[in-house]
Amino acid sequence: MALPHVLVFPLPLQGPVNCMLKLAELLCLHQEIHVTFLNTEHIQQRLLNCTDVQIRFEKYPNFKFVTVPDGLPEDNPRIGDQIRKIIEGIEEVSSPLFREMVIAACGPTCLIVDGIFTFAVDIAKEARIPLLYFDTISPCSLWTYLAVPKLIEAGEIPFKGNDLDALVNSVPGMEGVLRRRDLPSFCRAPDLDSPIIQHVIKEGKHIVQAQGVIFNTFEGLEGPILSQFRAMIPNIYAIGPLHIQIKSKLANSQCLPKTTMSNSLWKEDMSCMDWLDKHPQKSVLFVSIGSLATMSKAHFLEFWYGLVNSMTPFLWVQRPGSIIGLEEDNINNVPKELSESTKERGCIVSWAPQEEVLAHSSIGGFLTHSGWNSTLESIVEGVPMICWPYFVDQHVNSRYVGEVWKLGLDMKDICDRATVERMVRQVMEVNKIKFLERAKQMSDLAIASVAESGSSYQDLDRLIEDIRLMRI
Structure with a gap:
């Protein structure tokens, strides 16, 4: 045979x-x-x-x-x-x-x-x-x-x-x-x-x-x-x-x-791993909207203000073509307070080795588009999530993360700097221990x-x- x-x-x-x-x-x-x-x-x-x-x-x-x-x-x-x-x-x-x-x-x-x-x-x-x-x-x-x-x-x-x-x-x-x-x-x-x-x-x-x-x-x-x-x-x-x-x-x-x-379709910038090595455990927020999602320049700026106002160190993937309208406007033209704050506590890359990033000891949260691979990778590493879904299945995933699995917060249909800042603080400071404990429980089940x-x-x-x- x-x-x-x-x-x-x-x-x-x-x-x-x-x-x-x-x-x-x-x-x-x-x-x-x-x-x-x-x-x-x-x-x-x-x-x-x-x-x-x-x-x-x-x-x-x-x-x-x-x-x-x-x-x-x-x-x-x-x-x-x-x-x-x-x-x-x-x-x-x-x-x-x-x-x-x-x-x-x-x-x-x-x-x-x-x-x-x-x-x-x-x-x-x-x-x-x-x-x-x-x-x-x-x-x-x-x-x-x-x-x-x-x-x-x-x-x-x-x-x-x-x-x-x-x-x-x-x-x-x-x-x-x-x-x-x-x-x-x-x-x-x-x-x-x-x-x-x-x-x-x-x-x-x-x-x-x-x-x-x-x-x-x-x-x-x-x-x-x-x-x-x-x-x-x-x-x-x-x-x-x-x-x-x-x-x-x-x-x-x-x-x-x-x-x-x-198996990435983008070149991964490995320099971000050296940047993560310089940060304490569970102190950095990883931000990525995945391989397909896009956002407007207005949403992009609200995200950015929310991140810097949270005072949390962040690693942000800004995939080429993911921000509509940014090509015409050079990224260096963003407000000075954003670029200065990012130099202090942020790292921006065009693409990152996501599995390795989420497994890094310094990562304490993940602001994600709620794609399924990203969701599972975050679950395995015990990383709580803030979900900003883009389309199709991601809306259901984000609801389950927040309401059913209790692994983070659902931010769908909202994109203003105050909400971004509040949710980052909730996951990275206010309810950090609660979310990390719940995420660890689900991580153990995944590995088992x-x-x-x-x-x-x-x-x-x-x-x-x-x-x-x-x-x-």
Whole structure:
């Protein structure tokens, strides 16, 4: 019998690619599984420019990269407001090439595909091979996606009136938790014919047709939501947090890499680590809005004033292109009091090695966009969060961080200097001990989940065994 051959196809964005590369490496550690990783040409080139990913994966003779075009012009920025175009390009240009790979005579025996790619269901059926969806957003967020038809049927979307604090009652298991403002950002659309809402409805119909769904999460964090999923899709694999799952496996194998483990699409400025070394334990606030989010220049200045007024040392990632309007206005033209205060107690970089930063002993809080990878990385390191979500799933994540998991504060829909200052002081001073103690409890659960006999360790073993044995 031929060895299993898995074709992995992520959504071509930083978060999903990072997640799926970690899963691919975990599969490669089992030499009986061959892995083909399908990247878009744009993403592959950026990985090659910014990381040692090619060298790192050369250690695995059972792994190979292949690429396809994404259908977008090279000058498309491929950031937050371009996601719909990215999906359309994949569906129109990439998916026919993906289909050719799948139905080829020596094609894969299993597909692991981003949950947003609804076309994969029909291709897997045509090829008569198993399909596993990997949703790299949080299960709590995906569960709200699947509830969109219920929300429409109950008349809860589109919203009637302007009260964003009204409770939402039609998401099973989340009654009393979610307000309108906590639903995924696309739920604020006034028209149900919105392309993203229609795609989400389509995704919900397709995801249940897969042989299983993989999540980057763990039972101790999202057990109740995972139980909801298992009632609909029995084969659920909760194998996260993936970034410590892979570190744990590599540490116990003969394949321990001597290189970095970065999957970043931006060059990381390592000088910030030396800056962090100069600060006391739990004294620095890390600030980053991730790989896709943008903010206006007005919001940028409010953030900056709030940070300097808090008197807290801060490390701030200002990704190129993330501040709309700043390109025309040189950053040196900001008010003098901001630049002077930043020289005293701030460090600004264009991109940072986030996993290493959050693990640094000087980090005491994280002002984040609430992307799922960032949220999990913060949880693992026991770092409390201040959440300023940008779009889609991040609104649900931030509500769960603040209201359900009690790991920080939710600052969504607010961006003024007084609020930023107040919340930074709450996390870094006023309630510092309370938040750190709660974060440590959840960190311990995360680490235990990937230890031998932990829930994520066992789910990964089950996933690998099922890939070896599964037939449609």
